[in-house]
Amino acid sequence: MEITVENIKCGGCAGSITKKLSADFATDKIEVNIEQGIINIDIDESKRDELAQVLLDLGYPEIDSVHGFDSAKAKAKSFVSCAIGKIDK
Numbered sequence: 001m002e003i004t005v006e007n008i009k010c011g012g013c014a015g016s017i018t019k020k021l022s023a024d025f026a027t028d029k030i031e032v033n034i035e036q037g038i039i040n041i042d043i044d045e046s047k048r049d050e051l052a053q054v055l056l057d058l059g060y061p062e063i064d065s066v067h068g069f070d071s072a073k074a075k076a077k078s079f080v081s082c083a084i085g086k087i088d089k
Helices: 011-025 045-058 069-087
Strands: 002-004 030-033 038-041
Touching: 002 045, 011 030, 011 038, 011 045, 011 069, 045 069
Parallel strands: none
Antiparallel strands: 002 038, 030 038
């Protein structure tokens, strides 16, 4: 499954996303394209809503899914996830 999200800025972001998705969806088949904000994960399409929610909770909402204050909250969360991803390296 492919999903395009906002706020991916660096390898720290990608690391946090990969670690969380691996744990939550029991797969290590995850690719994060930092430049395009695209995440490819080997899970069933029926889990799309669950995937989108996990990513939103990390601060990486699906493109055009949040606006205004919710968008600002997502950006703040993504900075924290990014920092954690950099520390975990």
